[in-house]
Amino acid sequence: MGSTRARIAIDAMGGDHAPDEIVAGALKAQEELGVEVLLVGDPQQIEASLKQHTNSTRPEIVPAEGTIEMHEEPLGALKRKPKASINVAMDLVKQQKADAVISAGHSGAAMAAALLRLGRLPGIDRPAIGAVLPTIVPDRPVLILDVGANVDCRPKFLEQFAVMGTIYSQYVLGVSEPKVGLLNIGEEPCKGNELALRTYQILKDNPQIPFVGNAEGRDVLSAKFDVIVCDGFAGNILLKFAEAVGEVVLQVLRDELVQGLNGKIGTALLKPNLKRIKQRIDHVEHGGGLLLGVAGVCIISHGASQAPTIFHAIRLAKEAVDNQVLERIQSKYQKKDRQSAVTRD
Amino acid sequence: MGSTRARIAIDAMGGDHAPDEIVAGALKAQEELGVEVLLVGDPQQIEASLKQHTNSTRPEIVPAEGTIEMHEEPLGALKRKPKASINVAMDLVKQQKADAVISAGHSGAAMAAALLRLGRLPGIDRPAIGAVLPTIVPDRPVLILDVGANVDCRPKFLEQFAVMGTIYSQYVLGVSEPKVGLLNIGEEPCKGNELALRTYQILKDNPQIPFVGNAEGRDVLSAKFDVIVCDGFAGNILLKFAEAVGEVVLQVLRDELVQGLNGKIGTALLKPNLKRIKQRIDHVEHGGGLLLGVAGVCIISHGASQAPTIFHAIRLAKEAVDNQVLERIQSKYQKKDRQSAVTRD
Numbered sequence: 154m155g156s157t158r159a160r161i162a163i164d165a166m167g168g169d170h171a172p173d174e175i176v177a178g179a180l181k182a183q184e185e186l187g188v189e190v191l192l193v194g195d196p197q198q199i200e201a202s203l204k205q206h207t208n209s210t211r212p213e214i215v216p217a218e219g220t221i222e223m224h225e226e227p228l229g230a231l232k233r234k235p236k237a238s239i240n241v242a243m244d245l246v247k248q249q250k251a252d253a254v255i256s257a258g259h260s261g262a263a264m265a266a267a268l269l270r271l272g273r274l275p276g277i278d279r280p281a282i283g284a285v286l287p288t289i290v291p292d293r294p295v296l297i298l299d300v301g302a303n304v305d306c307r308p309k310f311l312e313q314f315a316v317m318g319t320i321y322s323q324y325v326l327g328v329s330e331p332k333v334g335l336l337n338i339g340e341e342p343c344k345g346n347e348l349a350l351r352t353y354q355i356l357k358d359n360p361q362i363p364f365v366g367n368a369e370g371r372d373v374l375s376a377k378f379d380v381i382v383c384d385g386f387a388g389n390i391l392l393k394f395a396e397a398v399g400e401v402v403l404q405v406l407r408d409e410l411v412q413g414l415n416g417k418i419g420t421a422l423l424k425p426n427l428k429r430i431k432q433r434i435d436h437v438e439h440g441g442g443l444l445l446g447v448a449g450v451c452i453i454s455h456g457a458s459q460a461p462t463i464f465h466a467i468r469l470a471k472e473a474v475d476n477q478v479l480e481r482i483q484s485k486y487q488k489k490d491r492q493s494a495v496t497r498d
Numbered sequence: 499m500g501s502t503r504a505r506i507a508i509d510a511m512g513g514d515h516a517p518d519e520i521v522a523g524a525l526k527a528q529e530e531l532g533v534e535v536l537l538v539g540d541p542q543q544i545e546a547s548l549k550q551h552t553n554s555t556r557p558e559i560v561p562a563e564g565t566i567e568m569h570e571e572p573l574g575a576l577k578r579k580p581k582a583s584i585n586v587a588m589d590l591v592k593q594q595k596a597d598a599v600i601s602a603g604h605s606g607a608a609m610a611a612a613l614l615r616l617g618r619l620p621g622i623d624r625p626a627i628g629a630v631l632p633t634i635v636p637d638r639p640v641l642i643l644d645v646g647a648n649v650d651c652r653p654k655f656l657e658q659f660a661v662m663g664t665i666y667s668q669y670v671l672g673v674s675e676p677k678v679g680l681l682n683i684g685e686e687p688c689k690g691n692e693l694a695l696r697t698y699q700i701l702k703d704n705p706q707i708p709f710v711g712n713a714e715g716r717d718v719l720s721a722k723f724d725v726i727v728c729d730g731f732a733g734n735i736l737l738k739f740a741e742a743v744g745e746v747v748l749q750v751l752r753d754e755l756v757q758g759l760n761g762k763i764g765t766a767l768l769k770p771n772l773k774r775i776k777q778r779i780d781h782v783e784h785g786g787g788l789l790l791g792v793a794g795v796c797i798i799s800h801g802a803s804q805a806p807t808i809f810h811a812i813r814l815a816k817e818a819v820d821n822q823v824l825e826r827i828q829s830k831y832q833k834k835d836r837q838s839a840v841t842r843d
Contacts, residue, residue, distance in 0.1 A: 304694075338734040373742070390715040
């Protein structure tokens with residue numbers, strides 16, 4: 154796409170802490186990751202945020218008008234506000250003025266804007282949102298998809314998620330030989346609901362998918378799998394539960410550790426450790442979910458994202474661009490078209 | 499059922515630690531909870547386990563031959579071994595010689611034996627397994643059902659789970675006004691897969707269900723809900739993930755706490771606290787899952803159950819018997835029969 158440096162369009166107006174935290178994360182990324190950042194949004198507000206920093210290189214500002222509010226119905230709002238920051242950011246990718254988009258705004262709106270403005274990759278029926286969770290093994294995260302884009306799925310959707318997830322795991326997360334699992338209620342192939350039973354065989358028969366079997370709930374964080382595919386209903390519930398459970402455990406820790414004198418002394422000594430524990434449990438480090446299957450690299454970050462999350466999101470986007478994730482997915486499906494009769498559903 | 503003391507039939511041969519741990523838990527319960535225990539299994543092995551204890555009152559032994567092994571296909575094995583401990587235990591309830599059954603053996607076999615020997619309660623299409631998880635609020639657990647008996651559900655099954663769960667929450671868990679939620683991917687009624695969308699309206703319209711709305715993954719441990727209904731696929735994945743995540747977090751704690759000198763001293767001081775934390779995260783205290791909707795009180799405990807879990811399982815069974823949970827469910831459905839046209843699915 155022309156430039157050798159990845160150009161990342163950032164919805165500067167999206168998220169609870171926009172634009173200040175978004176701009177701060179973007180500046181850090183521009184300086185440390187060697188990417189070119191395009192800040193999309195209200196020029197005055199972005200300028201005000203930029204003034205808080207003393208970076209030598211100024212990112213480009215791309216003007217936009219307004220943003221999609223969290224309570225708005227995505228499709229209607231995107232239509233009513235054609236110049237909203239998320240629409241303008243997507244257009245930059247469409248016009249090849251940027252290689253990727255990042256937004257911490259209304260996630261439904263970001264997904265809808267990507268579908269409307271960029272469209273799906275050929276061969277992909279439904280784009281999926283992938284989320285990266287830490288596992289019991291440090292630096293060995295697991296990619297789960299879909300975590301909410303498609304609540305009712307057909308087996309071939311999950312098959313496509315598996316193909317896309319494998320590529321993402323290899324070329325963005327750096328797993329040389331990813332192991333793919335199917336989220337299910339038992340290890341045996343005969344276990345599961347109708348969707349899982351039918352999907353198992355399809356994944357097993359597809360030579361492009363390094364499928365190793367069913368992943369139970371207890372296996373998700375075990376590092377036995379690098380990619381786990383599921384419908385967006387189960388995936389969303391799992392992701393939100395996982396996000397919350399870290400908080401619950403830390404609360405229990407705080408409650409229980411301070412009991413008794415020993416506890417009080419221990420807690421004082423352990424404060425720095427607790428911070429590290431929180432970091433390892435937290436998913437902030439992981440930047441956000443990648444919207445896989447649309448014709449552009451799109452990262453959807455959490456609404457509560459602060460500068461470090463945006464920084465990590467930009468790193469993910471850069472990896473995806475530099476390693477040509479979209480092109481790799483497309484090439485799989487160009488090959489697959491010739492043998493597409495294999496999987497009919 | 500005749501006796502004033504609850505009579506609990508226990509599959510003494512089921513589980514990884516049978517019969518020793520099962521017998522130990524049963525003896526403790528007989529002494530402390532005032533229940534009458536019937537130990538079902540191989541008399542010689544049970545006698546050997548009993549000899550390790552000095553309790554004054556000896557429980558009754560009901561002879562059985564063999565047990566269903568974990569690798570066996572439930573239906574075939576139950577048929578081939580009519581005198582297996584789980585079959586004999588279920589028959590005791592059927593013949594009104596016991597009020598409840600507890601097994602830590604093959605859970606699929608226990609469920610199948612209950613269905614075959616006791617049958618379903620009138621008005622219930624599908625029995626469900628309920629699991630109790632601790633929440634962020636001490637002594638305020640949440641009941642989740644179904645966690646694995648029915649992987650593909652129809653809205654009316656979930657409606658029945660909600661009715662049964664409400665009664666269980668009130669009369670076994672002691673929640674005076676239980677709040678019932680539907681596991682879903684968003685709070686709004688318009689969110690969810692087809693099953694959730696259709697179930698939402700049915701739960702809302704049923705005056706017997708204290709339905710308060712959708713429960714997202716992040717709400718499960720928040721104590722905002724006392725009962726959460728879902729299909730057995732999502733429920734099983736959530737339960738197994740929750741069970742494992744406690745272990746993962748404790749592992750991260752152990753890894754991280756010992757780093758540095760402060761960490762080492764802190765850890766030594768905190769050891770007793772860590773034990774308490776483990777207890778609060780653990781679900782051992784909760785005894786096991788209740789099989790709701792069959793014509794008998796059945797508790798299915800984890801295969802790894804040791805004496806404390808069996809003790810708690812017996813306490814659950816006693817509460818269910820003493821508070822007439824089955825009779826209360828039945829009376830709801832006798833009333834409901836008259837207005838059964840309300841929910842058609």
